[in-house]
Every structure is written in structure tokens, then in C-alpha cells.
Amino acid sequence: MAPLSRRTFLAASAAVPALVVAGCSDSGSDSGDTVPTTDAAPTSAGPGDSTSSTVAQPTTTAPPDTLPAVDLPSDPFTLGVASGDPDDSSVVLWTRLAPDPLNGGGMPDDDIAVRWEASADEAFASLTASGDEVAAAATGHTVHALAQLPPGTWFYRFRVGEWVSPVGRTRVAPAPGTPGGELRIATGSCQNYSHGYYAAHRGIAEQQPDLVLWLGDYIYEGAAADGALPSERAHLGPEPTTVVEYRNRYARYKTDPQLQAAHAACPWFVVWDDHEVENNYAGITPQDAAEAPAFAARRAAAYQAWWEHQPTRLAPPTADGLRIYRSAAWGDLLTVAMLDGRQYRTDQACGDVRLNLEPPCSEVTAPGRTMLGDEQESWLFDTLDTATTTWKVLGNQVIMADATLNGAILNFDMWDGYPEQRDRILQHLADTGSTNVVVVTGDIHFAAVAQLRAGERGTGTPVAVEFIATSISSDGNVGPELTDVLKSFPDLLDANLVHRGYVLHTVTPEQWTAEYRIVEQIDDPESPVNTWAKFAIDQGTNTVRQLA
Ligand code: FE
Ligand code: CA
Numbered sequence: 001m002a003p004l005s006r007r008t009f010l011a012a013s014a015a016v017p018a019l020v021v022a023g024c025s026d027s028g029s030d031s032g033d034t035v036p037t038t039d040a041a042p043t044s045a046g047p048g049d050s051t052s053s054t055v056a057q058p059t060t061t062a063p064p065d066t067l068p069a070v071d072l073p074s075d076p077f078t079l080g081v082a083s084g085d086p087d088d089s090s091v092v093l094w095t096r097l098a099p100d101p102l103n104g105g106g107m108p109d110d111d112i113a114v115r116w117e118a119s120a121d122e123a124f125a126s127l128t129a130s131g132d133e134v135a136a137a138a139t140g141h142t143v144h145a146l147a148q149l150p151p152g153t154w155f156y157r158f159r160v161g162e163w164v165s166p167v168g169r170t171r172v173a174p175a176p177g178t179p180g181g182e183l184r185i186a187t188g189s190c191q192n193y194s195h196g197y198y199a200a201h202r203g204i205a206e207q208q209p210d211l212v213l214w215l216g217d218y219i220y221e222g223a224a225a226d227g228a229l230p231s232e233r234a235h236l237g238p239e240p241t242t243v244v245e246y247r248n249r250y251a252r253y254k255t256d257p258q259l260q261a262a263h264a265a266c267p268w269f270v271v272w273d274d275h276e277v278e279n280n281y282a283g284i285t286p287q288d289a290a291e292a293p294a295f296a297a298r299r300a301a302a303y304q305a306w307w308e309h310q311p312t313r314l315a316p317p318t319a320d321g322l323r324i325y326r327s328a329a330w331g332d333l334l335t336v337a338m339l340d341g342r343q344y345r346t347d348q349a350c351g352d353v354r355l356n357l358e359p360p361c362s363e364v365t366a367p368g369r370t371m372l373g374d375e376q377e378s379w380l381f382d383t384l385d386t387a388t389t390t391w392k393v394l395g396n397q398v399i400m401a402d403a404t405l406n407g408a409i410l411n412f413d414m415w416d417g418y419p420e421q422r423d424r425i426l427q428h429l430a431d432t433g434s435t436n437v438v439v440v441t442g443d444i445h446f447a448a449v450a451q452l453r454a455g456e457r458g459t460g461t462p463v464a465v466e467f468i469a470t471s472i473s474s475d476g477n478v479g480p481e482l483t484d485v486l487k488s489f490p491d492l493l494d495a496n497l498v499h500r501g502y503v504l505h506t507v508t509p510e511q512w513t514a515e516y517r518i519v520e521q522i523d524d525p526e527s528p529v530n531t532w533a534k535f536a537i538d539q540g541t542n543t544v545r546q547l548a
Contacts (some may be wrong), residue, residue, distance in 0.1 A: 003515075007386050018449035021289045026196045026325075027052070027366075028107065028203065029161060035317050036419055038321075052111055064402040067113055067114075067159060067160065067161060068113065068161070069162070069477065070160055070161035071108070072097075072107070072160070072161065075099065075163060076097035076098060076107070076160060077158065077163065077165040077253065078098050078255060079251060079260070080095070080115070080165075080166055080168075080260030080264060081094065081095045081156070081166055081167075081168040081260075081309040081311075082095070082263035082479070083156065083168055083266075084267045084268045084311030084312055084313075085267070085269060085404070086170065086211075086267045086328070087328055087329075088174060088176065088329075089149070089150055089151075089170065089171075089172065090148045090172065090359065091146075091150060091154070091171070092144055092147070092267075092311050092313045093143070093146075093147050093170070093311070094145075094310070095143050096140060096141055096142040096160045096308065097114070097135050097142075097143075099143065099337075101248075101252075101254070101255055101301055102248055102252060103248065104244055104247065105140060105483050107325075109137050109321070110137060111135065111137055112134070112160060113132070113133075113135075113213075113409035114145075114158055114159070114160045115132050115158065115159045115162070116131055116133065116145040116157070116158050116511040117129075117156065117157055118128040118130065118155065118156045118157060119285075120152070121155070121241060122155045122167060122169075122181060122209075123157065124157070129148060129149055130135070131147070133145045134464065138526055139308050140305075140308045142423065144311070144312070144313070144338060144472060146313060148219055149171045149172045150172060151173060151175060152168065152171070152173045154170050154171070156168050166260070166264060167264070168264040168265075168498070169208070169264060169265060169266060170209055170266065171266060174330060174331030175176075176331070177332055178331045178332065178414060179331055179332060179333070180330045180331030180332055180333020180334055180390075180507075180509075181331070182318030182506060182508050183211070183506075183507040183508075184211075184257045184504065184505065184507075185209055185210065185211045185507065186204045186211070186212045186213070186214060186502050186504050186505070187214075187440040187467065187471055187502065188200065188204070188215065188243065188275075188472050188503075189215035189440070189469055189471065190216070190442055190470075190473070191217065191218065191219075191253065191259070191471070191472035192217075192220045192222075192472040193220070193289070193473070193482070194222070194233050194234055195233075195255050195473050195522070196233070196473040196519075197258050197473065197525035197527070198256050198262075198473060198525065199258065199474065199522070199526065199528075200472045200502050201256070201261060202262075202518055202526075202529070203502065203519075204259060204504075205258070205261035205262045205264070205265040205363060206529075207263070207265075207517075209266050211266055211268070211269065211330075211336075212248075212262065212265075212266060213268070213446060214268050215271065215336070215440060215441065215442030215469065216271060216272050216273025216275075216363055216397045216442050217273045217275040218272065218275075218306075219246075219253050219275060219276055220235070220251050220275045221275055221276075221277070221279070222235055223235060223238045223239045223524055224238070229439065236248065240301075240305075241294070241297075245415055246302050246304075246522060247305050247308065247309075249305075250308075255321070256311065258525065261456065262521070263311070263407060268310075268311060269328065269338050270310045270311070270312060270339070271338045271339065271340060271397070271441055272306055272324065272341055272342065273398075274342055276306050277299050277303070278295075278302075278349060279297070280413050281342065281345065282342070282345045283342075283343060283345055283346070283347070286298075287371075300319070301325065304318040304527065314326070321343055324340050325337075325340045325372075325376050325379065325380075326338055326420040329389055332388065332390065333390055333391060333508075333509065334390070334391045334392075334393060334507055335383065335387040335389045335391070335393070336495070337384070339372060339376070339397070340372070340376065341371045341397040341398060343373075344349050344370065344371075344372060344375075344376060345371045345418070346369045346370050346371075346418070347419050348413050348417055349364040350363055350370065350412055350417075354411060355410050355411075356408060356409070356410070357406075357408045359407050360408065360409045360412075362434050364409060364417055364419065365419065368422055369421070369424075370418065370420075370421050371398075371415065371421055371541075372421060377424070381396075384432070384437070386427075390436055391436045391437075391438060391510050392434070392437045393437075393438045393439075394438070394439045394440070395441050396440065396441045396442075396466075396493055397443050398414040398443045398465070399415060399448075399466070400415045400422060400439050400441060401415075401452060401468075401489075401492065402416065402485075402491065403416055403489060403492075403493055404416055405485070426453045426463050426464070429454060429463035430454035430455070434462060434463060434464075434540075435542055436540065437463065437542070438464065438465055438467065438537065439452060439464055439465070439466040440466075440467050440469065440503070441466055441467065444468060444477070444478065445476050446468070446476060446478055446495060447470040447499065447518070447532065448493075448494065448495040448543060449466070449467055449468070449494055449498075450466040450468065450492050451465060451466075451491040452464040452491070454467060458490030458491060460493065461494070462541075464542065465542070465543070465544040467503055467505070467514045467535070469503045470496065470502075471500050472501070472502060474500070476497055478497055480497040481498065483496075493535065493544060493546060495536075496518065496532050496533070497513070497531060499518035501529065503516055510538070510539050511538055512537040513534060513536045515534045516531065516532040516533050516534070517530070517531060518530060534547040535547060
């Protein structure tokens with residue numbers, strides 16, 4: 001998007017030296033306990049060398065187009081780097097200058113010039129492109145640089161004054177109509193920092209996928225007394241309501257070196273769910289009616305901080321909100337449609353009661369209830385109907401499959417609570433003869449695989465497959481004793497209610513495979529990440545099977 005790129009220029013073989021910068025971690029007690037080890041790790045420092053103040057100084061002469069000197073108290077790149085929203089000619093590069101990340105950032109009040117550099121080689125022996133952006137004080141000194149680059153794999157970094165950021169690896173998509181090759185996608189959601197370590201993110205970084213689709217709950221809004229285990233993972237401060245408080249919460253999460261490594265590994269497409277603002281809010285309706293008078297301002301602050309901290313090419317939010325639903329394509333292989341199930345939804349029906357075994361109240365079937373809103377639904381149908389790629393993937397927040405129990409709605413926050421729009425979407429897929437639609441889902445903190453059908457549960461027309469990721473670190477909120485109940489549902493192939501983790505998808509023109517990667521010990525940042533189960537969709541079948 002035009003506002004992002006102010007000045008872009010080619011710097012042919014500018015011979016900028018590869019500078020070494022120590023990685024950054026929380027300045028608290030977890031510093032030094034986890035250092036990413038992959039090629040794409042955001043640090044070129046060695047293990048154990050990850051304190052926030054250890055920075056190697058430049059050892060060679062500066063390039064001729066040197067940036068103005070800036071007076072910063074310490075390394076401003078404490079939150080790592082990220083990239084996102086690639087298309088076939090560009091990708092967004094992100095960082096935020098924050099020498100004191102947990103306390104408002106610690107930057108001077110000035111706007112600061114930041115240079116970005118992209119290279120085909122990790123050592124930056126020559127630059128393919130570079131540009132300058134302003135890290136504005138008004139937006140928390142964040143940088144969203146739109147790097148114009150040809151399709152392929154690129155490395156990038158940022159420079160401010162004498163400081164150089166960690167290095168990230170990113171991808172620019174193949175052009176429309178060209179082969180998409182084999183695409184590896186990680187899907188994840190729900191990373192409550194206070195519930196455990198990010199071994200799952202280390203796993204993502206080690207796998208070096210081509211893309212991450214982030215499905216929401218990037219932060220949680222709970223206050224410091226949120227029962228953190230272990231204690232150095234505790235949330236800091238009260239429940240955020242202001243931009244500065246939300247910034248500090250994002251910073252708490254983004255100081256994690258394993259999360260930084262997953263961002264540095266590949267570009268992400270990010271959407272939000274509820275906890276980026278508040279649990280189970282709906283549109284402009286807060287969870288608790290008593291908060292209603294202040295909620296519009298709180299939501300605006302949360303949306304602003306989300307925008308500041310995500311590698312997205314979206315323009316910043318306005319007073320009306322922020323349209324984050326959007327699509328992208330990867331050659332002729334895949335169309336990505338990222339959905340927003342929070343901003344436009346009708347309030348949850350029937351008092352939003354969980355695990356209620358009574359028949360639902362009549363409100364749930366009231367005409368016009370919506371999760372996506374009318375505009376987004378029209379956009380989704382148009383995106384699906386005009387996509388010419390083999391596969392279409394919907395980045396979705398809450399479970400779309402029918403998870404009712406003897407007619408009772410167990411969770412009114414999920415698509416079961418919005419059956420009219422859910423049925424219309426699935427029927428649209430049937431009516432248009434859609435094939436190869438995959439729904440990837442977060443929110444629920446357990447892993448499951450579901451057959452989606454138009455019409456009757458268990459017997460209707462198969463129209464899509466749903467891969468429900470478990471959480472990266474958030475505690476399970478459905479007890480493992482319910483595993484057999486879930487597995488008895490007609491369209492639910494399997495479920496894992498015990499483990500945290502992510503899903504690694506491998507997509508080819510012939511087949512989609514989903515490998516569920518689970519964390520063995522959530523209280524150990526070095527926990528092994530192993531495979532729980534693998535599932536496959538053969539092109540054209542709209543059905544899923546478990547692989548041995
Ligand atoms: Fe969650
Ligand atoms: Ca959620």
C-alpha cells in the first residue's frame with residue numbers, strides 16, 4: 001500500500017558489511033535460556049549471548065549513504081524483526097525501536113529515520129534493495145517498510161544510527177499463473193505468555209516454513225495476577241486499556257526469543273481474535289456490559305497497538321475500526337483468505353453460557369445474526385468464486401464444524417452460535433461446486449480435524465476440511481476427559497485435548513497434508529516438539545483421511 005513506502009531505491013552492490021548484533025530477550029529472568037538455533041534465527045550471536053545490552057559495535061567504515069547519528073540509550077531492536085503480507089512483487093518488513101520495551105519503549109519523542117536492507121544472501125555481501133522509513137513517535141516508533149522485490153527468498157535487516165537489527169528471512173510469492181511449487185505453511189494461535197514457553201515457535205523456526213498463518217490471540221489481556229507458571233512468564237501490570245498499556249503487553253510477548261525466531265523465519269499473515277482486545281467481545285460490545293461506555297476507546301487503543309506490532313501492509317486503523325480481512329495468492333497453487341470473526345459479529349446469543357447442555361434459546365436462530373458481517377461475507381464469496389488457484393484456504397478464528405451435543409450448543413462463541421451464516425457459507429461452496437477449500441482454525445486450545453459439509457451432519461455434501469490448531473502455549477480450556485465425546489461427533493476425525501503446538505501444512509497441486517506438531521513439556525522452552533498425527537486431502541476430493 002502506497003503510504004508505507006516513502007523512498008525505495010536499488011543499491012547495487014553497496015558493499016555494506018554484515019554487522020553482528022546480539023539477540024534480544026526479555027531483560028527479566030528468562031534472558032539467556034533460549035537462543036534460536038536455525039539459520040533464520042534473529043540473532044547471529046552465539047548461545048548464551050542474548051542479554052539485551054550486549055551489542056557488537058560496527059567494525060568497518062560506514063556506507064557512503066550513512067544514516068544520521070542517533071542518541072539511543074541501548075539496542076533499540078529488542079523486539080526482533082518480522083515480515084508479512086507478501087504478494088508477487090513485495091513484502092512488508094517490520095520492526096519497532098524500543099530500547100526499554102516493557103516501559104513504553106524508552107525512545108526519545110522524535111521521529112527517527114530507519115533504513116531497511118534486503119539481500120539474496122544472509123551475509124548481505126550485496127544489497128538487492130533498500131529504503132528509508134520514518135519510525136514515528138506517534139505510532140510507537142514502529143516501522144512498516146514495503147520492500148519491492150522479485151519472487152523468491154530474501155534476507156532483510158534494519159539499521160538506525162550505528163545499530164543493526166537481527167536478520168530475518170522472508171519470501172515473495174510466485175506470480176499469478178506460475179507454478180506455486182510445494183508450499184509449507186504453519187498455522188498457529190493462542191500464545192498466552194503466562195501459561196508456558198514458546199517451544200512451538202522454536203519448532204516453527206526450525207522447520208523454516210514458507211508462511212505462517214496466525215489465527216488470533218497473539219496477546220492475552222489478563223492482568224499480572226493471571227496465575228503465571230512459571231513466574232518469570234507473568235503478565236506485567238493491569239489489564240491493558242490504553243495504547244501504551246497494550247504496547248507494553250505486545251512488548252512482553254515480543255521480547256521472547258523463540259517468538260522472534262518464528263517471525264524471522266518467514267512472512268506471516270496475521271489476523272486477530274478476541275484477546276487482542278478482550279475475551280469474547282463482539283463488535284463494539286464488551287464481555288461485561290458495565291464496560292460499554294469506555295469500550296469503543298479501549299478497542300481503538302487495542303487495534304492501534306495490534307497494527308503497530310504486526311507485519312501487515314494494512315493502513316493504520318481509523319475511528320471506524322480496521323478492515324483486516326484480506327486475501328493473497330501464491331502462484332497458481334493457493335489463495336489465502338484471512339477472516340475477521342470479531343469486529344463485525346453480533347453479540348453471542350443466549351448469554352454466552354459455556355457447556356450448557358440445555359437446548360439453546362431462540363436467539364441463536366434469530367434472522368440476521370452474523371459472525372463476519374454482510375460485507376465480509378460478500379467479499380469472501382467473491383474471493384472464493386474468482387480464485388483460479390488449486391487450493392483456497394480460509395484463515396478462521398473459531399470452530400466452524402458442527403460441535404453441538406444432542407442439539408445443545410456447547411460454546412456460543414463458535415460458529416455453532418451463528419448457524420445461519422455458517423450454513424450459508426457451506427451451502428455456497430456446494431452450490432458453486434467448490435473444491436479444495438481448507439479452513440484453518442484457532443481459538444479453542446485443542447487440536448482436531450473435521451469434515452465440513454453442506455446440509456446434514458454426517459451425511460451432507462463434503463465441501464471443505466477444517467484443521468483446528470491447538471494453542472501455542474495457552475492452557476487447554478476443554479478437559480481431556482471430553483476427548484471421547486468430541487471423537488464421537490460424526491464429522492470429527494480425531495482430537496487431541498492434551499497438547500499445545502501448531503500445524504505444519506505441506507501443499508502441492510496433488511495433495512494437502514497437515515502434520516500436527518505437539519509440545520511435550522509446555523513448562524520447558526527446550527521441550528521436544530513431535531508429531532501427534534498427520535492427515536491428507538487428495539486434490540478434488542473435499543475429504544480428509546488420517547495417514548498412518
Ligand atoms: Fe485463545
Ligand atoms: Ca479466542
